[in-house]
Amino acid sequence: MNFELTQDQKDMQEMAMKFAKNELMPVAAKYDEEGIFPKEEFKKAWELGLINTCIPAEYGGAGFSEVEAVMIGETLAYGCMGINTSFMANDLALLPIKIAGTHEQKEKFLRPFTEEFKIASFCLTEPGYGSDAAGIQTTIKEDGDHWVINGEKMWITNAGHADQFVVYGTIDPSLRHKGISAVVVPGGTEGIVLGKKEDKMGHRSSDTRGVRFENVRVPKENMLGAPGEAWLIAMKTLDYSRPLVASAALGGSQRALDESLKYAKERKQFGVEIAKHQAIQFILAEMAMKVEASRLLVYKAAWQVDQGVSNTEVASYAKAFASDSCMQITTDAVQLFGGYGYSKEYPVEKLMRDAKLIQIYEGTSQIQRLVMAREILKR
Amino acid sequence: MNIFVCVKQVPDTETKVQPNGDGTFIETSSIKWIMNPYDEFAVEQALLVKAANAGSTVTVVRVGSVKDTEALRTAMAMGADEAILVEADDNLDSYSIAKAIKGGIEKSGKDVGLVLCGKQAIDDDCLQVPQVLAEMMNLPSVAVIVGFEQSGEKITVKREIEGGALEVYELNTPCVLATNKGINTPRYASLPGIMKAKRKPLQQLSLADVGVETGDRRVVYSDFSLPPEKPAGKTFDAMDEANQASVVAEVVGLLRNEAKVI
Numbered sequence: 001m002n003f004e005l006t007q008d009q010k011d012m013q014e015m016a017m018k019f020a021k022n023e024l025m026p027v028a029a030k031y032d033e034e035g036i037f038p039k040e041e042f043k044k045a046w047e048l049g050l051i052n053t054c055i056p057a058e059y060g061g062a063g064f065s066e067v068e069a070v071m072i073g074e075t076l077a078y079g080c081m082g083i084n085t086s087f088m089a090n091d092l093a094l095l096p097i098k099i100a101g102t103h104e105q106k107e108k109f110l111r112p113f114t115e116e117f118k119i120a121s122f123c124l125t126e127p128g129y130g131s132d133a134a135g136i137q138t139t140i141k142e143d144g145d146h147w148v149i150n151g152e153k154m155w156i157t158n159a160g161h162a163d164q165f166v167v168y169g170t171i172d173p174s175l176r177h178k179g180i181s182a183v184v185v186p187g188g189t190e191g192i193v194l195g196k197k198e199d200k201m202g203h204r205s206s207d208t209r210g211v212r213f214e215n216v217r218v219p220k221e222n223m224l225g226a227p228g229e230a231w232l233i234a235m236k237t238l239d240y241s242r243p244l245v246a247s248a249a250l251g252g253s254q255r256a257l258d259e260s261l262k263y264a265k266e267r268k269q270f271g272v273e274i275a276k277h278q279a280i281q282f283i284l285a286e287m288a289m290k291v292e293a294s295r296l297l298v299y300k301a302a303w304q305v306d307q308g309v310s311n312t313e314v315a316s317y318a319k320a321f322a323s324d325s326c327m328q329i330t331t332d333a334v335q336l337f338g339g340y341g342y343s344k345e346y347p348v349e350k351l352m353r354d355a356k357l358i359q360i361y362e363g364t365s366q367i368q369r370l371v372m373a374r375e376i377l378k379r
Numbered sequence: 380m381n382i383f384v385c386v387k388q389v390p391d392t393e394t395k396v397q398p399n400g401d402g403t404f405i406e407t408s409s410i411k412w413i414m415n416p417y418d419e420f421a422v423e424q425a426l427l428v429k430a431a432n433a434g435s436t437v438t439v440v441r442v443g444s445v446k447d448t449e450a451l452r453t454a455m456a457m458g459a460d461e462a463i464l465v466e467a468d469d470n471l472d473s474y475s476i477a478k479a480i481k482g483g484i485e486k487s488g489k490d491v492g493l494v495l496c497g498k499q500a501i502d503d504d505c506l507q508v509p510q511v512l513a514e515m516m517n518l519p520s521v522a523v524i525v526g527f528e529q530s531g532e533k534i535t536v537k538r539e540i541e542g543g544a545l546e547v548y549e550l551n552t553p554c555v556l557a558t559n560k561g562i563n564t565p566r567y568a569s570l571p572g573i574m575k576a577k578r579k580p581l582q583q584l585s586l587a588d589v590g591v592e593t594g595d596r597r598v599v600y601s602d603f604s605l606p607p608e609k610p611a612g613k614t615f616d617a618m619d620e621a622n623q624a625s626v627v628a629e630v631v632g633l634l635r636n637e638a639k640v641i
Contacts, residue, residue, distance in 0.1 A: 011452060011573045019567060049570035062571050072570075 009068060016050060016072050020079025028080035031205035032350055035197070037161060038083045038205050045087060046117045050076065054091045054098055054240065059106050060114030066240065066305035070247035070298055077251025081354035082203035084248050089157035089206070092362075093120035093166050095240050096182055100224040100233040109164065109184050121162035121187075123153040123211060124234065130155075131367050134176045134231065138169035138213065140183060142227075145220050147183050149191075149213040155361070160194055160207040163187040167213065168234065171227045182230035184222045191216035202353030235312075238363065242315035243301040245362040249319075249326035249355065250294045256326075256333040256351045257287045263337055274336075283332050290325035297321050313375035320368035323358040330355040380435045380492030380552065382425045383484050384459065385512070386418040388443055388450040388469075389502040398603035404470040405603060407444075414450040417497025419565040420558035424527055425495050426458045427563065431529065436460050438487060442479040444469050445583070455576035456568030462581045463487060465589055472598035473507035475591050480508070481515045482589025486582070491516070491553045493534075498523045498557040513555035521548045522557035 005013065023041055031038055045051050053069040055061025064072070069091070077084040090113070097109045112118060129135045138151025149169055159165075164187055170179035185192070195210030225233055264275035264284060274280045297318040304311035330352040334341035341348045359365045390396065391411040399406045414422075422439065429435040439454040442465040451462040463483040467475070484491060494516070496509040506522070513520030525545070526537030538546045539559060550556075568576075586592075613633070617626040634641045 007452075008574060008577060011456065011568075011576075012570050015456075015568050015570065015573060047569070048567050049572075062574065064570075 005071070009071060012068065013071055013075055015048075016075035017078065019045065019048065019050060020075055024076065024079030024083050028083065028205075029344070029347065029350065031080070032082060032202075033204075033344070035199070035204045037207045038080075038086055039161065041083060042086060042119070043117045045076070051087045051090050052094060052113050054095055055110050055114055056098065056106075059110040061110070066243060066302040067299060070243050070302040073244050073247040074251040074254070074295075074298070077248040078255045079251075080205070081248055081252045081351070081358070082205045084251070085203045085206040085357075086158055088244055088248060089122060090120045091244060092237070092241050093122035093158070093162075093164070095237045096122075096166050096224055096230075096233050097184065099236045099240070100182070100229075104221070105184070105224065118163040119158050119161045119187075121156055121158040121165045121211075123156050123159075123165055123167045125155050126152060127154045127210070131364060133168075133234065134180065135173070136168060136170055136180070137173050138167070139173070140167075140169035140171055140181045140223075140227070142171075143217070146217045147220065147223060149183065149185065149216040149218070151213055153211045153213070155198070155208055156211050157206055157208055159209045159211045160197060165192075165211075166224070167216075168230055169213075175228065177231040178228050180229075180231040180234065181227045182224045182233055183218050184224065185213075185216060185218050189216050189218065201356060202350070203357050239311055239315055240305060241362060242319040243298055243305065243311070245358060246294070246298045246301065246315070246318040246322040249322035249358040250291070250298050252351055252355055252358070253287070253291045253294055253322070253326045253329045256330045256348060256355075257284075257291050259346075259348055259351075260284060260287060260333045260336050263340075280336060283336055287329045287332060290329055294318070294322040294325050313372060316363075316368040316371040316375070319363060320365045320372070323355070324365055326355040327352075327359055380428065380432045381487075381489040382428055382435060382437045382493045382495065383487075383491060384418070384421050384425045384437060384439045384454065385480050385494065385496040385508065386422065386439050386441050386450045386454055387415040387497070387500045387502075388412045388441065388447065389415045389500055392501070396605075398605065402602045402604065403600050404468075407446075407469060412447045412449045414453045415497050415500045415502075417499055417501070417558060417560070418450070418454075419497070420560065420562050421495035421497050421556075422454045422457055422459060423563045423565040424556075424558055425493070426566070427527075428493060428529065429458075435492070436489070438463060438484075438489070440480050440483045441465070442467050442471060442476045442483070448581070451581065452573075452576050453568055455579045455581075456573040457566055458572060459579075461579055463584065464581060465584045465586060465591075467586050467591075470600050472596055473505050473511055474597040475586075475595045477508050477511035477515055478595055479586060479589050479591045480512055482591065483584060484516075486584060486589060491518075493552055494518070494555040496555065496557045498559045509555055509557035516555065518553055518555050519550045520555035520557070521550065523559045524556055525559050525561040527556070527562060 053064045057063030126136050141148045165185040167185050168182050172179045191214040193212040198208045267274045301311045301315040301318040333348040334352050337348050340346050391413050397406045425437045429437050437459040438461050439459045440463045445466050465479045465483050499506040521536050524536040525539050528535045532552050534550050536548050615626050617623045
């Protein structure tokens with residue numbers, strides 16, 4: 001057992017924190033308020049190697065371990081959970097290629113992301129199919145040496161700026177899981193119709209919208225795996241991405257704890273700092289305990305990926321626990337700040353709004369519990 | 380051009396400083412170290428000069444303890460090519476540090492094109508090493524520079540003086556320059572840069588290797604202590620008009636006789 005990061009990892013974490021504090025925190029409130037996509041920060045983060053952390057070294061990436069990827073994700077989310085969602089969506093849309101792509105596909109669809117700044121987008125969810133992803137209706141039909149995609153996607157992160165999409169569809173909706181297929185679609189391909197940007201409660205800087213695919217044609221070689229094999233690809237993608245998403249919740253939780261500690265030592269009521277009141281101490285202790293427990297789960301789920309062992313069970317614990325804790329911790333932070341917490345003058349109300357989404361996307365907290373139950377009942 | 384950058388490792392600005400047991404320095408056991416912020420400008424300037432002069436090298440030099448090599452790692456992660464570390468106590472005086480840096484630079488065996496330093500370290504604020512080093516190396520120097528332009532062997536620098544005015548100097552390389560905030564914006568170390576840094580050469584030397592002897596110490600710290608705590612201020616109640624005159628007399632009396640400021 002070893003809970004210590006290496007010196008290199010600590011240096012990387014420190015650098016990521018410097019970036020989060022200098023580049024993300026100063027713009028977070030404005031971007032949230034005005035719904036500004038963080039393109040400039042995205043590009044800066046790319047230049048520094050903070051995004052696309054999943055790309056292996058042999059395709060031009062840094063070759064980070066999953067532990068390093070979650071460490072970086074946690075730190076960027078500390079700066080802004082919303083901006084980090086845009087960053088993280090790149091990895092989510094590159095992971096299926098890393099997991100299921102052939103050598104040629106990785107050269108074609110991963111390497112360019114290491115050579116210039118590009119944005120990727122992952123399209124699975126549909127208006128009528130969220131948790132029930134196996135029911136998706138978007139069709140992928142064969143036509144000579146092309147695939148033709150038709151259907152409508154919903155809640156697609158980065159869609160408005162994407163240079164490349166990974167689109168899930170089915171070769172036959174009646175096959176459910178067994179029909180699911182995935183293709184890589186270059187941004188700007190004819191027939192991609194973008195919906196309007198969603199006006200969301202939180203993560204307001206991230207670009208989320210519907211996308212319609214109308215007779216979108218891509219060459220045969222753009223399919224990941226064989227037709228009907230993509231359900232497995234999606235499940236494997238989740239094993240990698242759940243620790244990442246959980247790390248975003250962890251970063252938000254740590255931020256809420258740090259803001260609360262600072263405020264509790266400054267704010268005075270009844271003649272003393274509120275940190276001296278036991279009622280406040282209990283809130284702070286509860287927050288810190290949940291942050292620590294979240295961190296252990298998140299890093300274990302990532303470590304299991306690096307060890308090559310199945311992490312489905314622990315990744316679900318990590319995703320559900322870290323995001324549920326983040327919701328509780330950020331809500332408590334608003335409570336601790338009192339009226340100031342409810343005001344946009346202070347950062348905690350945004351943390352609370354941002355926390356909510358992490359309980360929903362990438363498998364709701366309820367879906368995570370179904371996964372856990374399935375895993376433990378297998379024994 | 381071979382560029383040398385002198386860096387110091389200083390306590391993080393949020394550190395609560397305490398004297399050590401025998402009062403010869405501050406307690407360093409739990410300090411988080413960072414590169415002296417003014418040295419970051421020097422490193423950045425060196426990297427800019429390197430980029431503009433093909434075939435240049437950037438060597439960072441530090442004199443201090445080997446417990447943590449944060450400053451050198453950061454400089455190499457930002458893009459410096461190699462590092463020289465002269466092992467010494469962290470409370471060495473400016474004269475010995477300058478002599479050790481000079482020795483370290485000589486040990487590298489390289490011709491010196493340019494030496495860059497931060498204008499001062501934020502821990503002891505001595506503002507001495509760059510000037511002492513330049514004198515020892517017999518090189519021209521300008522400190523507190525906020526502007527830098529190079530044309531071949533000629534370097535034009537701007538130096539801040541009182542009242543916000545600028546002095547402009549022209550020097551020939553080699554020379555020693557000490558950077559101030561405003562000269563550039565130091566880059567972040569990229570993540571690949573951090574990973575590459577540990578494979579870059581780091582030469583470790585002792586004070587003896589660079590010719591510094593005990594007798595070189597001009598200043599020896601003997602008694603670090605915290606400044607005395609300020610006593611609580613006195614408050615006077617002059618809300619009642621009836622006693623305002625006597626309160627004023629009392630305050631003036633105290634300012635004259637106790638505080639001795641009037």
